[in-house]
Amino acid sequence: MASLFDPIQLGDIALENRVAMAPLTRNRSPKAVPNNLNVVYYEQRATAGLIITEGTPVTQQGQGYADVPGLYLPQAIEGWKKVTDAVHQRGGKIITQMWHVGRISHTSLQPNDGAPVAPSALPANGKTYIINPDGSGAFVETSEPRALELSEIAGIVDDFRKGARAAIDAGFDGVEIHGANGYLIDQFLKTGANQRTDEYGGSIENRARLLLEIVEAVAGEIGGGRTGLRLSPVTPANNITEEDPQPLFDYVAGELGKRDLAFIHVIEGATGGPRDFTQGGKPFDYHAMKAAYRAAGGKGAWMVNNGYDGESAKAAIESGYADVVAFGRSFIANPDLVERLKTGATLNAPEVATFYGGGAKGYTDYPTLEAVAAE
Numbered sequence: 001m002a003s004l005f006d007p008i009q010l011g012d013i014a015l016e017n018r019v020a021m022a023p024l025t026r027n028r029s030p031k032a033v034p035n036n037l038n039v040v041y042y043e044q045r046a047t048a049g050l051i052i053t054e055g056t057p058v059t060q061q062g063q064g065y066a067d068v069p070g071l072y073l074p075q076a077i078e079g080w081k082k083v084t085d086a087v088h089q090r091g092g093k094i095i096t097q098m099w100h101v102g103r104i105s106h107t108s109l110q111p112n113d114g115a116p117v118a119p120s121a122l123p124a125n126g127k128t129y130i131i132n133p134d135g136s137g138a139f140v141e142t143s144e145p146r147a148l149e150l151s152e153i154a155g156i157v158d159d160f161r162k163g164a165r166a167a168i169d170a171g172f173d174g175v176e177i178h179g180a181n182g183y184l185i186d187q188f189l190k191t192g193a194n195q196r197t198d199e200y201g202g203s204i205e206n207r208a209r210l211l212l213e214i215v216e217a218v219a220g221e222i223g224g225g226r227t228g229l230r231l232s233p234v235t236p237a238n239n240i241t242e243e244d245p246q247p248l249f250d251y252v253a254g255e256l257g258k259r260d261l262a263f264i265h266v267i268e269g270a271t272g273g274p275r276d277f278t279q280g281g282k283p284f285d286y287h288a289m290k291a292a293y294r295a296a297g298g299k300g301a302w303m304v305n306n307g308y309d310g311e312s313a314k315a316a317i318e319s320g321y322a323d324v325v326a327f328g329r330s331f332i333a334n335p336d337l338v339e340r341l342k343t344g345a346t347l348n349a350p351e352v353a354t355f356y357g358g359g360a361k362g363y364t365d366y367p368t369l370e371a372v373a374a375e
Helices: 036-044 074-089 150-169 184-189 209-222 245-257 286-295 310-318 329-333 337-343 369-374
Strands: 008-010 013-015 019-021 050-057 094-099 127-131 137-141 174-179 227-231 263-267 301-305 324-327
Touching: 019 337, 036 074, 074 094, 074 150, 094 150, 150 174, 150 209, 174 184, 174 209, 184 209, 209 227, 209 245, 227 245, 245 286, 263 286, 286 301, 310 324, 324 329, 337 369
Parallel strands: 019 050, 019 324, 050 094, 094 174, 174 227, 227 263, 263 301, 301 324
Antiparallel strands: 008 013, 127 137
């Protein structure tokens, strides 16, 4: 029987344990370039079996929040090299989450102050984070998007391919494609955001087309053994809706099972909220989704996320349901989370007010057990 603290192989990536640090947007990389503060933050958390970085846009068009690090500038790649070197020196493994936000953006963040792009010109009625002219941060309404032209979609796919290559050049052990939480790929998947009538809209097969094309492009560039994918079947994050999620995600899982990927990362329920949240009028069956993946030949690790604590994570691994468990907010406040889970130590509580933007406070100043014992 496997345990949460046993090693595991994710495709080509060998992990020391099955505790992953989930992607966490922190808005502390001005001009989309990782800096020395980011180096400290990730290095502190290198005892995680796997670090998945905060969402990292593959292009400026894919950026929806101020001060998030990117993959599209040479200076950003150099900044990421310092992060990956530091994590590797501590014996950790780190991959980047490749991101295109689609309609969850603001004109001030887009090239030439243009409209954000989306599968259809449907506003998100959500919020994003920008920097005001005086340097202060603010949450503002997302801008009205425009529908992508059919001729533009191949370029989006290629942007992810280039982003994957940039990630490997920056020293990452692999990538996670962000297909969740109401961002561009999720917008194409779900009926609440996709009203297209071409080959990228309508049927389940059409709505899943962009996702599968991106997966194939990325895996073709860097290898499936270094490629993972994050999905959120029922989350309402960023005002995303889907009228019938089970057949959609069972189909997606089956198609992914035909591709040789390192892992599938599934957010269960509402991201950061209730695990039993549903859309479409009936509970979502995550076991059925996993079964569809395995039945199609999928051998990648099954990673789960959302609301897990030490005990429920251990149970998920020991039962054989999950191969890896990802923790989000717990890793914000506990750089030594693995040790705390292993020993049953009390967890630090995260400071919500410092989640987005700022400096070291609430970012790199949370105490470890070792530091407290040394006082």
